[in-house]
Amino acid sequence: MQNWDDMRLFLAVAREQSLSAAGKILRLDPATLGRRMARLEKAMQVVLFMKSPQGYALTQAGEQLLERAGAVEQAMRGAAVGDLVQSETLSGQIRLGAPDGCANFLLPQVCTAISRENPGLDIQIVALPRVVNLTRREADMAIGVSAPTAGRLVVRQVTEYQLHLAASETYLAQQREICGLADLKEHRMVGYISDMIFDRELDYLADLGAGRVALASNSVSVQVNMLRQGAGVGVVHDFSLPFAPGLRRVLINEVSLTRAFYLIRHADDARNARLARFAGLLSAGLKAEVARLEELVT
Structure with a gap:
């Protein structure tokens, strides 16, 4: 760990994600603060920030240092009042x-x-x-x-999480076998209501070129329950499957999404x-x- 003064400045920039905002808190000129961060990166031989017009975003190394420096900060504050904050x-x-x-x-x-x-x-x-x-x-x-x-x-x-296509055992037993992505066009698809997708990361079916969504909802839980009823095929979170007995993943090797x-x-x-x-x-x-x-x- 570097000296605490370096860590104090680093924590301010990491939390504010801006030299100017951190400078106001620290009462330091942003240019001076920028030089101190560059010096810290050089001393540690790692890149701590991704600089852009939007500000200073932490790299993976920066995230790790933030966790370590934050723990030290918590311990120091706790010691000052005779009790560790983490124990409260x-x-x-x-x-x-x-x-x-x-x-x-x-x-x-x-x-x-x-x-x-x-x-x-x-x-x-x-x-x-x-x-x-x-x-x-x-x-x-x-x-x-x-x-x-x-x-x-x-x-x-x-944390990252995984998603796969899934359908109920009942549905799969009654429908044409799904051997590849092209076969999805022969199946009913379950997914989001297209104009209610609030984040591009959730537009799974568009990326798969699955076509028409026969049954849709803005709720993940509703989609999972539709699939359990044999409504068709849809993208589900792997972490939801233990709560959805009867659903089985399909095309695991062809479709594996990470969010x-x-x-x-x-x-x-x-x-x-x-x-x-x-x-x-x-x-x-x-x-x-x-x-x-x-x-x-x-």
């Missing part, structure tokens, strides 16, 4: 926004575990088939399927120790739960 239980209310697939199949387990260890904490999950607006304070933080590029937000990738969940927080809350503690627990729990559920279907 959480209380009060925290509202979390999430797409309905994550909200239905992952967050109940993750948030129940957090609640069990923090009995004074009230967790509210807002499941929406759209991007949660943190600027309007619809939630304290949000899970997204892509990293937003606008607004004063702090964004971190939590990611991102934890999105308002920049003004970046130094809120309580929210940071919850964010850490949420990220770790979400990553572990995706891995556990996906392991059940491999």
